[in-house]
Structure formats: structure tokens, C-alpha cells
Amino acid sequence: MIAKSSPQYKLPSDFIWGFATASFQIEGSTDVGGRGKSIWDDFSRTPGKTMDGRNGDVATDSYNRWREDIDLLVSYGVKSYRFSLSWSRIIPLGGRDDPVNEEGIKFYSDFIDGLLEKGITPFVTLYHWDLPQALHDRYLGWLNKDEIVQDYTRYARVCFERFGDRVKHWLTMNEPWCISVLGYGRGVFAPGRSSDRMRSTEGDSSTEPWIVGHSVILSHAYAVKAYREEFKEKQGGQIGITLNGDWAMPYDDSPENIEAAQHALDVAIGWFADPVYLGSYPAYMKEMLGDRLPAFTDEELKVVSGSSDFYGMNTYTTNLCKAGGDDEFQGKTEYTFTRPDGTQLGTQAHCAWLQDYPQGFRDLLNYLYNRYKLPIYVTENGFAVKDENAMPLEQALHDEPRVQYYRGVTQSLISAVVEDGVDVRAYFGWSLLDNFEWADGYVTRFGLTYVDYETQKRYPKDSAKFVSKWFKEHILSEEEVPPTTTEVAPKPVAVKKTAQTNGVSKRQSVSKGANGKTVQKKKSPIARVTAYISTFLGL
Numbered sequence: 001m002i003a004k005s006s007p008q009y010k011l012p013s014d015f016i017w018g019f020a021t022a023s024f025q026i027e028g029s030t031d032v033g034g035r036g037k038s039i040w041d042d043f044s045r046t047p048g049k050t051m052d053g054r055n056g057d058v059a060t061d062s063y064n065r066w067r068e069d070i071d072l073l074v075s076y077g078v079k080s081y082r083f084s085l086s087w088s089r090i091i092p093l094g095g096r097d098d099p100v101n102e103e104g105i106k107f108y109s110d111f112i113d114g115l116l117e118k119g120i121t122p123f124v125t126l127y128h129w130d131l132p133q134a135l136h137d138r139y140l141g142w143l144n145k146d147e148i149v150q151d152y153t154r155y156a157r158v159c160f161e162r163f164g165d166r167v168k169h170w171l172t173m174n175e176p177w178c179i180s181v182l183g184y185g186r187g188v189f190a191p192g193r194s195s196d197r198m199r200s201t202e203g204d205s206s207t208e209p210w211i212v213g214h215s216v217i218l219s220h221a222y223a224v225k226a227y228r229e230e231f232k233e234k235q236g237g238q239i240g241i242t243l244n245g246d247w248a249m250p251y252d253d254s255p256e257n258i259e260a261a262q263h264a265l266d267v268a269i270g271w272f273a274d275p276v277y278l279g280s281y282p283a284y285m286k287e288m289l290g291d292r293l294p295a296f297t298d299e300e301l302k303v304v305s306g307s308s309d310f311y312g313m314n315t316y317t318t319n320l321c322k323a324g325g326d327d328e329f330q331g332k333t334e335y336t337f338t339r340p341d342g343t344q345l346g347t348q349a350h351c352a353w354l355q356d357y358p359q360g361f362r363d364l365l366n367y368l369y370n371r372y373k374l375p376i377y378v379t380e381n382g383f384a385v386k387d388e389n390a391m392p393l394e395q396a397l398h399d400e401p402r403v404q405y406y407r408g409v410t411q412s413l414i415s416a417v418v419e420d421g422v423d424v425r426a427y428f429g430w431s432l433l434d435n436f437e438w439a440d441g442y443v444t445r446f447g448l449t450y451v452d453y454e455t456q457k458r459y460p461k462d463s464a465k466f467v468s469k470w471f472k473e474h475i476l477s478e479e480e481v482p483p484t485t486t487e488v489a490p491k492p493v494a495v496k497k498t499a500q501t502n503g504v505s506k507r508q509s510v511s512k513g514a515n516g517k518t519v520q521k522k523k524s525p526i527a528r529v530t531a532y533i534s535t536f537l538g539l
């Protein structure tokens with residue numbers, strides 16, 4: 001066990017950290033540079049769909065201000081930046097026979113070069129909810145498995161071909177649960193389909209989300225197959241999916257509530273993670289949905305199973321779960337933040353679904369690592385301070401509840417890695433900037449940087465300073481890294497030792513750096529031996 005006070009109580013030297021965004025939430029310039037419409041363009045312009053009636057036409061204007069965004073990342077000292085590509089900027093009509101837009105390619109190509117020039121590793125999401133409108137109009141998008149799988153795979157292939165020489169970290173899909181449930185079940189996100197005729201003119205919440213989820217899994221899997229067969233050998237990158245999922249805690253000790261928490265996890269996470277990592281839908285989902293849950297053919301299952309190189313984890317909060325209710329999207333459980341004794345689980349955020357509970361972050365990391373046994377990349381995690389939008393600038397910049405949130409999760413993160421032996425390789429805070437928060441419009445601010453939407457000026461909040469400083473102080477410097485097994489040491493480094501004592505799967509080997517190369521560098525023999533001894537003794 002490494003003592004908390006030890007200089008070795010740190011994350012590995014090749015740990016990746018940075019901030020995340022998504023194309024539609026920041027770019028704006030929706031009708032510029034040959035971009036085709038996405039399903040969010042008109043949806044966000046439709047009265048009543050966003051809280052403040054505002055849309056994504058300008059957002060944080062990052063299509064024009066991307067150099068400024070890179071400067072901001074540099075000022076924070078990040079190692080990596082997670083962003084997404086707009087499918088309809090690259091293929092305006094989206095389909096496999098539709099033309100590629102060279103202006104869109106050039107925009108992202110220049111951006112990637114800009115990051116690399118500053119030593120920032122691009123972490124690229126292919127799909128963060130902005131489906132080309134033309135594909136929705138043509139065949140109902142994700143509802144048409146046969147068409148969308150082919151169109152998505154071709155889009156992915158174009159991205160690998162054009163950017164894969166420089167991009168070594170790919171995420172196929174962002175949060176399939178949100179795509180399926182919020183877009184086709186609750187109808188609150190584009191394309192806004194549901195059974196609720198007060199909200200949606202079309203849709204069927206009892207069937208469509210499960211069909212959409214199935215198409216998303218298959219599209220992900222066939223894109224990964226293409227990457228592995230046609231690009232990976234030459235380009236040497238990694239590819240995986242990223243899932244949302246909040247920790248589920250039983251409301252109390254009763255057996256039905258303990259079971260309810262597992263049901264909540266089965267639908268929030270297992271719906272996607274179980275097929276991808278374990279090869280089948282969770283038994284509880286089959287029981288709950290019967291033949292409304294689509295089945296994989298044997299051939300599809302071969303492609304789906306094992307189709308992610310790592311576990312991509314987006315998480316924000318913890319829910320207390322009680323058995324009951326008929327909400328299938330929550331596994332027929334009820335969520336609350338109020339404990340049996342009437343107290344709140346944590347600090348309330350601006351959005352109703354989020355409270356700050358850092359222990360849940362650590363518990364979730366352990367659960368995912370034990371169940372899926374792959375390295376974890378935390379690709380989103382963040383907090384929206386209550387009423388921040390109504391505060392004067394100076395007050396908003398001192399975002400103490402967000403600092404408190406990040407203080408808690410970073411402590412949980414390092415405890416999970418060093419004490420529990422969970423193999424976490426990356427952490428991205430959501431978000432680099434305040435931005436278009438989907439149905440919330442611009443009311444809810446998740447940024448570690450404040451954006452004044454009148455001037456588009458960016459102002460670092462205290463949280464950005466906290467997170468940047470924390471990662472700089474808690475990652476082993478290359479000088480401190482103990483030698484690897486191939487060098488002097490007969491045993492793995494202390495992190496690996498701790499892992500063994502906890503009965504969790506261990507870190508298998510020295511992980512790869514951002515560019516796919518082993519990061520640990522040669523040190524002087526003395527430095528190596530000293531570092532090794534101090535690690536071994538837990539100093």
C-alpha cells in the first residue's frame with residue numbers, strides 16, 4: 001500500500017488528461033463551409049425544444065475561434081483534448097454514396113495539426129448526436145439498421161483515411177443510452193420522437209429506443225471492424241465506444257432495493273456494455289422487454305463482441321435506487337437523491353439529475369473494472385453550478401461548488417487507481433467551455449471556462465485552475481517512474497502490486513503513450529534504482 005503522503009501516490013506518467021467538447025455544442029457556423037444540416041439544427045430552432053429558446057447557430061463560435069480554443073488548452077497545460085467531428089460537415093448528406101466535403105475535411109485536418117503542433121493529443125469522437133438530417137429524412141436514421149450501419153461505417157472509414165495518420169484515439173459513439181432514450185423514448189433530444197403526443201408528432205417509446213440502441217451498437221461494431229482490418233496495423237491507434245452511466249446505489253438495505261440498483265445498472269450501462277464486452281444483452285433486459293429487444297444474428301454478435309479496446313466512461317452522479325415504477329429506461333426503478341433519513345446525497349447542480357457524490361465515482365470505476373476487465377478512459381465528468389448563469393461574471397468565475405466536485409472526483413480517481421488497482425488511463429473534464437447544453441440551451445453551464453455569449457470572450461474559472469494544477473501535481477514525472485520489468489525491476493511497479501492485493505484484474509503492462517509509443521524513457525542507472533527502491537518501499 002502506498003501512503004497518501006508518499007511521492008509515489010500518483011497516477012502513472014503516461015496518464016492522459018484534458019477537457020472535452022462536442023461539435024454541435026461549440027462550433028456554430030451551421031451553414032458555413034459546405035456543412036449539411038444535422039438533426040439538431042432544426043430541432044434546436046423549433047420553439048419549445050430548448051429551455052431558453054436558443055439554438056446551435058453560433059454556440060461558442062469555435063468554428064472560427066479554434067485557434068483561441070487551442071491557446072486556452074495550452075494555457076491549462078492539458079495533454080489531450082476530446083472533441084467530436086460533425087458528420088454533416090464531412091459528408092453533408094451523410095450517405096455512403098454521397099460526396100465528401102473537402103472544406104469540412106480541411107477544417108478538422110487543420111485543427112488536428114494545430115493541436116499536435118502544441119503537443120496536445122487529439123481524442124476524437126465520431127458521433128456526438130449530430131446525425132445528418134438527410135439520413136433522417138431518407139430512411140429515419142438510426143431506426144433503419146441496414147442503411148445506417150453501412151452509412152456510418154463509410155463515414156468512419158473516411159475519417160480513418162483522412163485523419164488516422166495523426167489521430168490515434170478514436171471513440172465511435174458518445175452515450176448510446178442518451179441517443180436512444182432521450183431522442184426516441186422521452187423525445188427531449190433530436191429527433192424528438194416519443195409516444196407522448198403533447199411532445200412529439202411521431203414515435204413509439206415502447207419500441208424505438210431499443211431498435212435505435214441496436215443500430216448504434218452495430219454501427220459502432222462494424223466501424224471498429226473496418227478500423228481493425230484496414231487501418232490499425234498501419235496507423236496503430238485505439239478505438240472504442242463511450243457510454244454514459246451513473247453509479248446506482250440501493251436506497252436502503254432491503255433486498256428489493258439492492259436488486260433494483262443492479263437493474264438500473266443493467267439498463268443504463270449493461271444494455272450497451274454487456275453486448276460489446278461480454279457478448280450478450282443483460283438477462284434482465286431480455287426479461288423486461290421480451291421480443292421488443294432486437295436480437296443479434298450469430299454473425300453480428302461476432303462483430304459486436306470484443307469490439308472496444310477499452311471502456312469509455314462518461315459519468316456525472318450517483319442515483320439512489322428504489323424498486324418500483326414502470327420506467328423501463330431506468331430498469332423499472334425509481335431514482336432519488338434523498339436518503340431515507342431525509343438528507344440529500346450531495347450538492348445539487350443546476351440540472352435536476354445531478355448531485356455531487358464522489359464516492360460513487362470510485363465505486364463505479366471499481367464496478368466497471370471488475371465486470372468488464374478493460375482499461376478505463378473517463379471521457380466526461382463535470383458539474384453545472386446552480387444558477388451560475390444568473391451570476392455576475394466575477395462571481396461565476398469563483399465556482400466553488402464545481403471546484404469541490406472536482407476535488408472529490410480527483411481524490412476518488414487516484415484512490416481507485418493507487419489503492420484499488422483500477423486501470424484508469426485517462427480523464428477528461430466536461431467541458432472545456434460553457435456551451436450549448438442541448439435541451440437546456442445556454443442556461444446550464446458545464447464549462448471550466450466561462451463564455452460570455454455577447455462577446456464570445458473566454459474566462460478561466462477557478463475549477464479550471466484547480467484541475468490543471470491537480471493533474472500536474474498528481475502524475476508521476478518521468479524521472480519518478482520506476483524501471484519497467486524489461487529493465488531492472490523483477491516486479492511490477494507499486495500500482496500493479498496494489499492491484500494484486502485487491503483481487504481486481506491488474507494492469508497488464510506498461511501502457512502506451514498518447515502517440516502509441518511507450519512513454520517511459522531511459523533514466524540514469526542511479527535514478528532508476530532510487531526510484532525503484534522508493535516505490536517498492538512505498539515511500
Ligand code: PNW
Nearest residue numbers: 022174175178244314353380430437446
Ligand atoms: C452528456 N442525463 O449528456 C453529453 O455527452 C454532453 O454532450 C453533455 O453536455 C453533458 O453530458 C452534460 O449534460 C448527458 O439526463 C445528458 O442523465 C443528459 C444526461 C446525462 C448526460
